[in-house]
Amino acid sequence: MAIADFPGRSRLDACPGALQTHAAADGGLARVRVPGGRLTPFCLRELAEAASSYGSGVIELTSRANVQVRGLGPSDGPSDGTSDGAGNGFATRMAAAGLLPSATHERVRNVLASPLSGLDGAGVADVTPLVDELDRRLCARPALAALPGRFMFALDDGRGDVAGLGADAAVLPTGVDEAALLVAGVDTGIRVPLGEAVTALLAAADAFLAEQAAQGVTAWRISELRDGAARVTARVRAALVPRAGVPASSAADDGPSRYGTAGPGPGTGSGPGGGPVGTGSEPGTGTGPEIGPVRAEPVTLGPVGVFPSRDGTRVALGVAVPLGRLTAAQAEALADAAVGGEIRLTPWRGAVLPGLPPDEVAATAARLTAAGLVADPASPWIGVTACAGRPGCAKSLADVRADAALVVARAGGAVAGGAPGTGTLPVHWAGCGRRCGRPRGRVADVVATGDGYRVELDGTGLTCAGIEETAAALAAARGDL
Template sequence: MLAAMPDSAPSPLSPGGPAPRDGGDACPGTLRLHRADDGALARVRIPGGVLGVDGADALLAAADRFGDGELHLTSRGNVQLRGLDAECGGGLAELLAAAGLLPSVAHERARNIVASPLAGLDGSPALGEHLAELDRLVCASPAAARLSGRFLFALDAGHGDVDALGADVTLIADGDGFLLRIGAGDAVFRVPAGAGPRAALSAAEAFLRAARDSGAWRVSDLPEDVRAELAGAVAASAGPAVHRPRPRTATPPAPGPHGSGTPAGPAPAAPAADGTAAPAPRGPVTAISVHVPLGRLTPAQWRLLTTTARRHGGELRLTPWRGIVVPGPFPGAGAADALRALGAAGLIASPDSPWTGVGACIGRPGCAKSLADVRAQAGAAVGPVGRLPVYWSGCERRCGHPHGEWIDVVATPDGHRISHVRGERRDPPRTVRADPEARAAAVAAARA
């Protein structure tokens, strides 16, 4: 039975290292709603971000019937519905279950799985069967129902894109098998392809046993001595570890901010094994990618995306960078035409959009803890595309912040604190008072 590897690196936002959990896991789901200032909030898990058009229609119907009509993408490729009536849970669950989006009531918050959005579309290995098997195994495991809503699985097609997200259990496609990474450590274990999903579930179940006394929600929360014991258990069952450093940022193979994952535009081909850029693909474009400004989709934008998907591959892939990949094929000028229409609808359809790499939490007025309307402030500060992504937070919790290297802008009682985060390190911050022009200039300089 596989167990967890050590992960002693402190969080970039918690310099002292893992913090004990002194309360229950209040992470929202479809059945457990979160009360916000703009109404109740539901988070619908979409494993791997893979969503058929019928499921997409059901989500829009739920947003229209029970919420504010809009759909909000999360940093794990899930969908949030906001502005809900706190008593709508039964009707919401019934609608989503009928659409196949709620296969297990007991496991609905445990189905946290991210996957490389371009897997199988850019020359990299397809992950669909492995994703479906992992989701099935999680839903069939009584123990997995106890996983925190924050515990995260990742399936990486070899790009390093979702491996950079620091998931608790990561499978990385490697040759004819997988590399298994537990936590954010640099050690990985070789696993045959057919055994990958079961090995990932076994690792999660081993984590639960290790976390029984500490109450840890994630691998990074485990006490150091427990992580050390689990490292030995993994080595005993899986054999010697292989050293493969975890990517510290997802670097897209096209212009745009580091850490923004899949770039907007036609799907690029996967890089060659030596890291050089792949030649431009011949024939139909296999997929297109768009990003969503601040992760918020209007009903019209969502309908346009689903209509585009129906004309081509019949599927949407929601990304952990608040974007959407639409698999093709797109013959002739189909990709250019689709991107032009999506861009005209307000989506980010090319990497040179000024909105590229700009993110923010919900802020005021949706969140009572927020000190500012950071979405409006982020919009006012949009300028030339920066080298690094920027994320605006209304308070110190930094809900939904990115990973790797990014510019952190946090509203405080004294102004906005701006700092450069580099994985586990952060540069000394600069605080800018209530001056919109100075704030925008400071953010632009930090991103450059």
């Protein structure tokens, strides 16, 4: 069915939170929103202790830089969405830690932000202050509590790392004091001062709810509405232009204004690895010529390794968390290492530690590696993801996490023995055809069949009878770049 013909969801959004949990095969599942992925060491320790006290003892990182805990008992989180969470020990612990600032808005605080923003000088503008502003203003708007739990915002600092990850509403700086508004991944042509970026994002959220009501459908994302991007954009433009004192008819006709539109023609930026997306500027300068439409492609690999600040006085260390599963001991190691006072979770199921002294980063990386985290960008773990699999999901046909770990361990041993590396192509292991948690972009899929796996890439696939055959097929796929 084409998106344009989408008739609406047949059920209400049941996306879990800390108060409204999901009944999984291995117990209750609670999800805690972490806007911008930003945690203090104290909050990370509280999460780890709560996971151990009420759940499986493992913190799972999500593709939205949020966290979730599985294995909650019946008294630790209502699973039907009808309770206000009274008696929910896990949620009470989260609220006490400051991780649940709004009971009414807890599921709608889905905010991605560039994890290295303000740290390495590669972005056009530092968007980290906008994360707090967006969270505060979002929670202060009672009407926006009606947003679905899957609706997502993104604050990209201009490097193009999160703007292409499927946000419903995203801003991406195109200059030192200008940002493009993207709706459902489409450049709206609307340009706003960076200081008004949050206003534009909230206008997009308002427009989604208004258009959803006008169409009389239950949609979870802007892309599910009929002509969603175009209709939401029209509503946003109508809402924003009067704020600038410009007649609504002139914004598209007279070119860029305070709330302007992009001119015709392609963007000039080269995207990840080649400067800020959609700008003609040098990284971090915020200068450049007038541009055309912004194009944001999905970035499939997160920051792993050492990232010096522009002046060299501090460095950020990026680590990957194998399969996004953070044990209590690993969480403690990350909290201990966060001498800069912050941990930034990434949508690639990793973490960034800002503000480390350059002469200490090697020792910090060694300690985190010893704890089971990945600080080497050449590790075979890089780019490997998996769904919950057995026993957490009743629909899964295999314990995909165990099988993925086995294949990665074998690949690591082979590389240590002198074999070629595994390549950088992302791999997603899935227990069934739904492929939950699959990253955006070009990915090698390893899908359980019941008797083995099917390895698929670019529309072709190979059915494998066992793990050895699967590993060989996957190695061939990852080398096919």
